[in-house]
Amino acid sequence: MQADHLLTGRVLVWDGAPLRDGRDVARIEEDWGVLIAENQIAVTGPADMLRQAAPDVTETAYGRDLICPGFVDAHVHFPQTRIIASWGKRLIDWLNTYTFPEEMRLEDPAYAAAVAGEYLDLVVKHGTTTVASFCTSHPASVDAFFEAAERREMRVYAGKTCMDRNAPDALCDTAIRAYDESRALIERWHGRGRASYVITPRFSPTSSQDQLEALGALWTAHPDCLMQTHLSEQIDEVDWVASLFPDARDYLDTYEAVGLLGERALFGHAIHLTPREIDRIAETGAALVHCPTSNTFIGSGLFDMGGLTARGIPFGLATDTGGGSSFSMLRTMAAAYEIGQLRGRALHASELLWLATEGSAEALHAKGRIGTLAPGAEADICVLDLASTEAIAQRTRQAETVWDEVFATIMMGDDRAVRSVWVAGERRI
Template structure:
C-alpha cells in the first residue's frame, strides 16, 4: 500500500462537543499534514512538522478542502437500492408493496453481486466509508455484501435478516435455516478482513417466538457480533407487534425478553417509546438509531434525540435507505436538524459532524478504529469541498467560522461536496 502525506485543513473530534464553544472537543488545523502508512493514520499535525518527518512520501495537496474521518452509516438496507423513492405509503404497506417483492430478487447470486457493486459505489460517492447493513433473508445476499466489502477493503458490518413469518414464502427462512445460514456466514466473514457480522432479526413482526429464541442462542454463542433490528417506528407496527407478542410488557420487551439488548445492539427508529422502554435502554446500553429522512418519508414520527440523550442513551444516526431518501450523511444531518427543530431542539453543526463520524463509531464501539483522524486508526478519510456548487460558493463568501462552514455543508451539501474518499489509505475517486 502506497504511503501518502495528505495536506489540507483538518478536523477531528476527541469527544462530543457540548456546545458550539466547546473547542476542546476537537482539533482543527488550517494547514495540516496527515501521514498514512500501510492503511493506518501514522501522524497528524502542522504540515511542515509532518513533512519534516516524512520527506520520502508523496504529498497529495487537498487545500483548501477539509479533511474529516469518513462518514459512518449505522442503519441501511443493502437490498433496497432499487426501492428508494417508491411512492405513497407508510411502513407496513411500504414493506409489503415495494420492499418484500424487491428483496426476493436477492435469491439470485448474480443479482446480489451486481447490486453489491452498485451499493458500495454509492456509499463511496457519498463519503460513507463504514456502514451497518441489513441484507435480504438469502445467504447469497450477505455473501455478495461481504465479498464486495472485502474486495474494497472497507470496514463493514452486516447480516442476513431472520424472518420466518408475515412475509412472502420466498422471503421466509425457518428457525433451523436461519440459524444454519447465520452460523455459516459468521464463520466465513466475521472478523475476516475488516468485516463484522450482525445478527439481524428484521423486527418482531417477521419473527416467530421460536425464531427469537434462536436469535437469543446465536447472540449468546457469538458475543462479539453486533445485533440489529427495528423498534417502534410506526403506530400500526407497534399495535401489530403487541398482538403477536401479547405477553410482552411493550415492544422493546420482545427483544429484551429474548436477551437481545446490550451495548452492541442497534435499534432502528425508536420513535414512539414508552417510559419503561426508555428505562430499559438506559439499563441495557442498547442504541436507538435516528433515521431522519426515512422517518419523514414514511411519515413515521419525530425522534426525541434530546430527551434520550438527556437520559445518557447514546443514539446513532443513519440513512435507512431505501425508506431513507438519500445515501448522503450530509443530507441525513440536514433532515435531522429539521426533525429536531420541530421539537425545539437545536443540533449544532459541530455536534452533527461529530455524530456522523466519531459519534456513530462510539455507538458501534469502534472509535479506536474508525471515526476520527487520530494516529493509529484506520485511514478512512473524506475530503469535503464547501464550495462544491455555485450556490454553496456564493454562501461561503459570507462564512466567517468553521461552524458556519460546517452548517453550509450540512444543509446544502451532497455527493458533489465529497471531493475525495480514502478507504484504508487508498484514494477511491482518483482511482476511478
Template sequence: MSNTRKAYRAAILHSLADPAVVGVEQSYQYFEDGILLIENGKVAQVGAAADLLPKLTGVDVQHYRDALITPGFIDTHIHYPQTGMIASYGEQLLDWLNTYTFPTEKQFEDKAHAAEVADIFLKELLRNGTTTALVFGSVHPQSVDAFFEAAQKLDLRMIAGKVMMDRNAPDYLTDTAESGYAESKALIERWHGKGRLHYAVTPRFAPTSTPQQLDLAGKLFGEYPDLYMHTHISENKAEVAWVKELFPARKGYLDVYDHHKLIGPRAVFAHGVHLCDEECARLAETGSAVAFCPTSNLFLGSGLFDLNKLEQHGVRVGLGTDVGAGTSFSQLQSLNEAYKVMQLQGKKLDPFKSLYLATLGGANALYLDDKLGNFLPGKDADFLVLDYNATPLMSYRMQQARSLDEKLFALTMLGDDRAVKETFAAGVSVHQREG
C-alpha cells in the first residue's frame, strides 16, 4: 500500500448511484478539470482542480492531459485457467466445455503452470483497467494458491475459489463431495481476508455437482463471514434442460441452489440469460447477484441477457468478461457488446449505466461498494487513466464529440486495452501502457 500523499489531475468521472434508480443526471459526478487526492492507498478527496490545487502545497500532482480518470473496472465473472483458450472456435456451451475447457484446465495440476498463467492473467486484467475480479480457479487447490500468491504481491482486491466438481466431467478433473469441501475449507483458512483477498465457494454449475457436494458447498458457504459463492446459471437452453433431468424434484435451476443454501448476499450467478420472473424475484429477495457476460453469451450463442427485467425486479447486476468463453479482457469491449445485446431487444444502454455496471454496479453486486466503485473518501484508491487519443480514430472521434455522454459512449464503442494509459491499485501504479 502507498504511504504517500499524491494527487492526480485530469477529467474525472465516477458513479454515485444506479441510473435506473435515481435517473441519469443524479447518477454520476464529473469534473472536467479535476483532482483525485490519494493518501495511504485510499481516496482522500476528489473535486475541481480550481478548488483543490490551492490546498495541495507540497503534494506531487501528476497531470494527465486529454485523459479521463475513472474508478478501476470490476469483473464479476471470469475464469483464469481459460486464459490460454480464449477465442476457441465453433461450439456451444456443453460441447465447448468438453472440447476446450476441460483439457485446458487439466494443466493446472502443475502449480508452476498455474503460476505462469496467473501472472499472464493478472497482467491482462490490469492492462485492461480491471482492478477487481471474481475468478474461477480449476479443481486443483494449487491453482488457487498460485492465483492468490500473484494477486497478493500486487496488493489487489481479488476474489477466487477452487472449482468443486464431482460428476459429469473427466475423471482427471473431478473431486469428491468430501475432498471438495476439505480442500476448499483449507484454502479459506489460508487466504480469505488476507490483505485484500476474498474466497468464493465455487461449484462449477449444478450439472457437475452431486446433491451431496452441493449440500457441503452450502454448508461451507454458511460457515464463514463475508464468504462468496460463485457459480453459473441458465446460460444455455440445453443446459437448463439438463438441470431439469438431473434434479427432477426441484422446480427450476435457481431452486437447485436455493435448496442447497447456495443463495443470498455475496452469491453471484454468472449469465442468467434464461431466468424466469419468479427466479429474478427470488434473487432480488435474497440479495443475490447476476453477472452479465455479453461477449460470452454472443460468442457461444447462448441468448440475449434481459438487463431491464432484472432491474425491474431489483436484482444486483455486475459485468463479466467470462474469459475464456468471453472474447476480451476489456470491460470497454464488454460494454460494446452489451449495448448491442440491448439493441437486439429493442432497448437502450445509456453510457452512464455502462459506467455504473463496470464500476459501482460491480462493487454493489459483490457487496464491496463500501470499499470500491467510486471516489468517495476512504475508499480504496483503485483507478485508471483512459487516454482520449489512444488511437488515431478515437482521437478524431473525440474532436467531434459535443458532450460528456458522447465521449463516454465513443470510449465504450472504440476503446480496448489501448485506451488504458495507466492502472492503479491501492494507490500504486500497477500498469503503464508503453508509448
C-alpha cells in the first residue's frame, strides 16, 4: 500500500443512518486512524494496525480530538456572503432589500470571483468541505464559483439561478436564455474534476410557467444533474404562489407539472407542506434540505423533522447562507436541535453529525463519495477539538460519554473547535 498520510485519534464511523436506524449505528472509536492514499480514504481502523500496514507513512496524531468527515452543506447562496446577518426582514422583503441588490453586483466577474473565494475560504475554516450553492443569474458568477472551488480542489454543486419575473430587470433572463445558458454551463462544468452542475430555478414566484417548463425540459435532457429550488418556506410565500398559479393543486405542483420533481430534486426549507405534497415527495424520492438558522432568523417556521423522517424522506442540512445567520455547520446542528425540541423531537449528537455529513451527502446523491470515512471515499476530513474553549472544556470534564463531549461542542462550538481540515487528502488548516 502506497499511503500518503495517517491521521490518528478518535474516529467517527457510520454503520447506518442514525436518524432512521437508531443511535447504535454511529460509533466513535478510540485510538483509531484514517489512512489516506491518492486523495482517498484507503483504510480506517485501529491505529496500531494502520501503523504496521504503512510503517513509513507520515502520521498526524490528534489524540483526543474527533476525526470526522468534512461537513456537507446542502443549500447555500454564496452570492449572499457579504449580506449575511442583515437585520429585520422576512423572505420577500429580504430578497428585495438585501439579496437582489447584492446579486446584481456579481455581474462583474472580478467581484463574483472575490466573493466566491472569500466564501469558500470561510466555510473551510468552519470544517465544511462540500457545498451545494445557488449562484446568481449571471453565468460569470457560476464560472467564478466553480473556478474558485477547482483551485481549492473542493467538491461542489452549483448552478445559475434562473428568474424571469418578480425580480429586478438586471437579474432577469428569459425562458430561452435560462435554458441555453444553463445548458452551456452544464457542458462546461458538469463532471469536470470535483464539480457538479445543478439546474436551479430560484423558486416558482420568480419563474414564469414558460421558464419552469424550459428548465423541466433541460432536466429531462440532463437527468444526471441535480435540481435545486425552494419550497414552502413561509406562509405568505405559499399564498403568493397560489395567486400566481391558480390552476396548481399546491406549491409542489408548480414544479411537478413541468417535470421538476424526481429523486434527484432538492427542495430547500419545506416547512409548510400539505399532505399531498408530503405524499408526492415521499413517493418520488426527492430530498428536503433543513435550513434551521435561516428558518428562525427570518421567521419562517419550524421544520417537522420527526414527522417527515417517519415518511422515509431523505434530508440534508444546510446553513442557507446568507438568510441563514452563520457559516458554521456546528451552529446549524445546534439550531436543528433547538427546532427539534420545539417540535418534540430531540435530536441526538449522532443524528446531528450524520445530518451534517452523510445525510447531506445522501441528499446530494454522493453517499459513499463524501460524508464518510469509509474506504474509497474522497479524503475530505474535519478534525474537531472537543475542548476548544474554557466553557466547553469544563463541560467536557463532566461528560459521562464521548457523545456528551460531542454534544457540548455542537451546542457551544464555533470555528475555534475546528482543529484541522483536509480537502482531497491535503491539509488546508
